[in-house]
Amino acid sequence: MQYQVVSDSATQVQTGCIVVTLDQSGKLSDAAQAINSATGGFLQARIDAKDIKGNVGDTLLLLGVSGISAERVLLVGTGKDEISAFNAGKIVTAIASGIAKIPGTVAVSIADLASECMPEAWWAEQMMLALHSAQYRFTATKPAKEEPARAEKLIWIGSDVGAALERGDAIGMGTDYAKDLGNMPPNICTPTYLAEQAEAIAADGSMTCKVYDEKELEAMGAGSFYSVSKGSSEPGKIIILQYLGAADKNAAPHMLVGKGITFDTGGISLKPGPKMDEMKYDMCGAASVLGTMKTIQALKPAINVVAIVTSAENMPSGHASKPGDVVTSLSGLTIEILNTDAEGRLVLCDALTLGIRDYQPASVVDIATLTGACMAALGKVNSGLFTTDEGLATELMTASGYSRDRIWRLPLEEDYQAGLDSNFADIANIGGPLAGATTAACFLSRFTEGTRWAHLDIAGPAWGGDGTTKNSTGRPVPLLSTYLLNKES
Structure with missing residues (x-):
């Protein structure tokens, strides 16, 4: 998968979908808050309507959001303030499942979830691995009737974690290859x-x-x-x-x-x-x-x-x-x-x-x-x-x-x-x-x-x-x- 690291505001990234987060109390991340402000409180209105609660792995895909450059917004719950490695896995899996079939480019703004135990580079690598897993299909003996829509490029909003994205992409590719051999x-x-x-x-x-x-x-x-x-x-x-x-x-x-x-x-x-x-x-x-x-x-x-x-x-x-x-x-x-x-x-x-x-x-x-x-x-x-x-x-x-x-x-x-x-x-x-x-x-x-x-x-x-x-x-x-x-x- 292609990837790119940018430091742009979440409101300005040109993408088919941007991922931002909220916690279990309903508090929006900084990126989500910026989108909320640019859209006249649209995200907060969805939270107030209890469309999403912010539990670990909760997702809400919002279409036609005006006031930002992204075509869609995926809100993802992160649960309580302190995120365990187990819950981090649930979060990246939920994100990957939500964006894997969105055609073209997708953007992820989750760098603020980084901690001493799980630095930003770790999140980037795990995000790439999760995307590979979400998009994997065995087609060697059962070809798809038509090519499914899929995300082709990941934009990481944050610091320079290009090496981690490259590593995650390579490990994901090797894992997909092993899956193909096993399923054959x-x-x-x-x-x-x-x-x-x-x-x-x-x-x-x-x-x-x-x-x-x-x-x-x-x-x-x-x-x-x-x-x-x-x-x-x-x-x-x-x-x-x-x-x-x-x-x-x-x-x-x-x-x-x-x-x-x-x-x-x-x-x-x-x-x-x-x-x-x-x-x-x-x-x-x-x-x-x-x-x-x-x-x-x-x-x-x-x-x-x-x-x-x-x-x-x-x-x-x-x-x-x-x-x-x-x-x-x-x-x-x-x-x-x-x-x-x-x-x-x-x-x-x-x-x-x-x-x-x-x-x-x-x-x-x-x-x-x-x-x-x-x-x-x-x-x-x-x-x-x-x-x-x-x-x-x-x-x-x-x-x-x-x-x-x-x-x-x-x-x-x-x-x-x-x-x-x-x-x-x-x-x-x-x-x-x-x-x-x-x-x-x-x-x-x-x-x-x-x-x-x-x-x-x-x-x-x-x-x-x-x-x-x-x-x-x-x-x-x-x-x-x-x-x-x-x-x-």
Whole structure:
């Protein structure tokens, strides 16, 4: 989306709509008061008539307002004097919903909502993200019958927050891209399709792309990955994008690893039929990694990043792994497969070994729709964070707080490791019935020893809705982008 920063009076901005605010007591912001004065008390008359009360997220769109340059005015409620981060999110979402379909240019005058905790640049970035979200539509397999009206340019009335608007636009674009990948039907979005998408991202020369095919991975000893991919007629891939933006191209990169199971039947440990269509979303970790790399490509930060997508279908067939099979991972550890539906960790562990071995990263974050147990614990609100590295935990929690892409730290104590003991291999691929999200993280930790590593279980937040509202969320692109961009400063 185009954007512009101006310092003009709210009464003078030429725009299809201008957004101003009022609080729960009915007090107009300075910009709203200026419009009220220029229109002979028109806004106050609407408040007196109780057309709007000023509660958080209340909106009132006013047409044909004379005395100002804007064609419309959107009044938005901000609630009580002190605005929490949660309510700030409701406010920008309400604004975006109100102006997303207004054609042409829209203007926003909310700089006075800034505080020490939520500065003006934060509001600008969140406003741009909210607009991307409000305007998102999946059209790849269901094109719109006609092009919908949409706002094409945002005018920010306030101080110079152009960098924040650019950042919000880039993160919003990356999030939209991740949504598209997640929503794509699994007969189109295959491991080969994801590889083609990564190659397209790298085509401008801003980064490099390397793709390992299934046979190469089998030959190099990635038996854990191959145990999953061999069950499908669609060949699995490990896809690597490398971005070298730091002045020192040899500086250790920060690594993202995304689970990309493009469809998960559960394999021989077959899932129940109802809602199995949603298992196309089992590649949302991979989608978020590719979406984050789109953001990195747009902003070109001075950091080095390696992104790995480990992608396969998990299908039942005569070639598929069976419960009780023992396979040898790329690290050399043997794994007893007790449940073929715990396949995400099997593809991730070989990707982690490969990435750490070949790139010696400064840090590693893997992202996966890994366990129903994490969703049972945290619902659809928070992703689960697992790490024993306090510094990395702080970095991710800080990025989460700023981006509003929420995570919650769950335990990863050594005591849980015993749940993965096996009589027949170095490690089993599942623990017992309890603490399933933690034992899954424990499994991955066996392949990251000596590395600053964190695991994000996004099984809950990666998609939402039901029926006609079902949709990928694009999370955690905002979190991952913020986390990486913070490393530039």
